[in-house]
Amino acid sequence: xxxxxxxxxxxxxxxxxxxxxxxxxxxxxxxxxxxxxxxxxxxxxxxxxxxxxxxxxxxxxxxxxxxxxxxxxxxxxxxxxxxxxxxxxxxxxxxxxxxxxxxxxxxxxxxxxxxxxxxxxxxxxxxxxxxxxxxxxxxxxxxxxxxxxxxxxxxxxxxxxxxxxxxxxxxxxxxxxxxxxxxxxxxxxxxxxxxxxxxxxxxxxxxxxxxxxxxxxxxxxxxxxxxxxxxxxxxxxxxxxxxxxxxx
Numbered sequence: 001x002x003x004x005x006x007x008x009x010x011x012x013x014x015x016x017x018x019x020x021x022x023x024x025x026x027x028x029x030x031x032x033x034x035x036x037x038x039x040x041x042x043x044x045x046x047x048x049x050x051x052x053x054x055x056x057x058x059x060x061x062x063x064x065x066x067x068x069x070x071x072x073x074x075x076x077x078x079x080x081x082x083x084x085x086x087x088x089x090x091x092x093x094x095x096x097x098x099x100x101x102x103x104x105x106x107x108x109x110x111x112x113x114x115x116x117x118x119x120x121x122x123x124x125x126x127x128x129x130x131x132x133x134x135x136x137x138x139x140x141x142x143x144x145x146x147x148x149x150x151x152x153x154x155x156x157x158x159x160x161x162x163x164x165x166x167x168x169x170x171x172x173x174x175x176x177x178x179x180x181x182x183x184x185x186x187x188x189x190x191x192x193x194x195x196x197x198x199x200x201x202x203x204x205x206x207x208x209x210x211x212x213x214x215x216x217x218x219x220x221x222x223x224x225x226x227x228x229x230x231x232x233x234x235x236x237x238x239x240x241x242x243x244x245x246x247x248x
Contacts, residue, residue, distance in 0.1 A: 009239070023201070147230065152201060
């Protein structure tokens with residue numbers, strides 16, 4: 001359920017996909033994963049959801065800040081909602097409204113702002129991935145040298161937008177976290193996903209993911225996952241970017 005009051009910033013959750021039908025009895029939907037994680041990190045935040053993949057694309061100024069979910073779809077798909085969402089991200093950037101792109105949303109952020117997204121030669125990224133942190137922006141708080149997040153993607157950002165700053169990456173996914181200015185943050189990983197959901201998703205996709213990659217992904221689930229840390233970053237980024245946008 002959406003939570004809206006007038007006492008704190010409202011974050012618009014841009015739902016770009018949904019939990020597969022055969023997993024819905026065991027797991028909440030993507031927008032709820034996101035809202036629950038945001039609430040744990042900052043109980044004062046408000047949120048509303050738009051089902052972007054159903055064509056519900058809001059006005060870019062309808063919320064104080066925006067965050068996406070992931071999606072099984074591609075940002076390179078040729079359909080009305082994908083093109084409409086690309087236009088939305090461009091308009092949000094022009095307004096300098098805070099925007100956090102998660103997985104699909106990061107890829108759309110890159111494409112909309114002039115970067116490139118392609119199927120990776122490395123194949124599927126699944127399980128828990130480790131990225132080296134190259135820069136320590138203020139919103140990270142205490143310095144860290146790496147971050148572990150659940151991932152689930154075939155495509156990657158292969159060329160960053162011209163004005164992007166690379167924050168973290170790995171040999172497998174060189175562009176795993178980046179920013180554009182002080183108001184747009186992209187994260188390839190899924191801080192909202194649990195390892196239980198990652199395991200279930202891999203099991204559900206055995207027909208389309210090579211067995212060796214599934215085995216590697218399952219083995220990676222024993223790594224510690226920095227879900228709470230990532231949402232601390234996201235909340236600091238949102239709070240700072242909202243304050244900056246309201247001051248101008």
